[in-house]
Amino acid sequence: MVTTDEKRPPTTSLDFDLVAYLKAQKIKVEAALDRAVPPSAEFPKIYEAMRYSLLAGGKRLRPILCLATCEMLGGTVDMAMPTACALEMIHTMSLIHDDLPAMDNDDYRRGKLTNHKVYGEDIAILAGDGLLSYAFEHIAAQTSNVPPENVLKVIAYLAKASGGAGIVGGQVVDLESEGKPDISLEQLQFIHVHKTGALLAACVVCGAILAGATEEDVQKLTRYAQNIGLAFQVIDDILDITATREELGKTAGKDVAAQKATYPSLLGLEASQNKAEQLIEEAIAQLRDYETKAEPLRALARFITSRKN
Template structure:
């Protein structure tokens, strides 16, 4: 897919995801209206919806049709809820202390720190409500349980949460490359890989297909993180939608700080090539996944 084609695909799938989120998400009414309004603020303030789109694209590559999107959408929406919760908490004063996210004031700036924490908590738990339903999740119960476990592990203490804990504890330290790998594979890569794996499970993938897609996910997760590290140096606040230079000001070890800009770009490209190689067993229905891998390192925000 050429650049314009993948941009069209992303736009179309983003619209599909946002329509589903609008249908499935709690409404800001009744006694919990203020709390739900805070949840909805961050969920609908913007974003590329990369993780839910990866879920849909993986399902399509296995099922070899786009009709599987309707089956995968509740899973995709749950992934976006988890990702958004993580952003709310990452932005908090006790964490990264950011005032801008997706070009808008962060949740705690708008609603206060306590309500922001609770909005994140609400989105995380609502995600597992979505994942465990039997009225909207139309897949075999065994597959549903597998998906819940995959996502729970990726989001938890051995995945995204653990990676964030490492990120905080490593601030200002000269950590080795192996520690940087572990931190980012957990903080960023785990939920990306889970998005692909869960999409594959929705479509009834074979163990070999799941393994290939997990390898793809691991590599684009790495490429995504390196690209983020580069954007923090080379982008602008206007382009990125959040403050730039935050890694440097927090004295964080990043790929550019360890390897320099050019070697970091080469590492991101190598990860993309490994991701593309993992998709060799799949036909043209995996073309969106291939294009997404390239897009990840070419994006400007």
């Protein structure tokens, strides 16, 4: 239903209830994750550690982006759910490893003790490894009603986003950049495009591939995803300064303490917020041809700049 309420943001064209949408999709994702990685009588400790972090809550933004994109292009939740779960497994792996003492060294994640604080560093490393490996098995074994060649494309795309050309590579450059005062804006963007943006892009592009997207669709949605991925990290940098540990669910102020280059440190808070909003508008512009079907993706993009954690 088109709204005439002049108080609504000018970029919102539909009376779309994002809160209700996120709640409904999150319930589906949580149930699917619980089924995907059940407790194991044969290997109880490692599966308990995997489930501890995988089922610790969170916004589930990445799997929801996958589901929303697939549905926008005519696919179904059932077609995309195995990949959506795999994306959350890989994201969880990156959080477990990122929190380790050798990396960002944090004691809290999503308001709970981090995996290594509960199970030890050795089991935490293996829990992340287990989730990463199982993610690809889950896509291959559980995806149905999708042409095999598209399933293979999804696995290949997600593997690249997770490896040296994506999350891993971005993390390495991020670690190497700590304490260096001369990091440029271009170098900072490189880190975030790979460390954070690569997986967010995979969420959208993989959802599109599962639905049988054209090459033109993939190009538009890649630009959408790259913009929201970078905006997500800009807001993360801002929240590290402005939010509390209770709001974040993890230690606040760690970027400053680690002498990391961030968007606020290079641009200032106001310019960083403006940068994030500009990126979101550029992302939304890529969705103009999808009309009302794209409203979940539009709303999710705006949510990125308004979130508090």
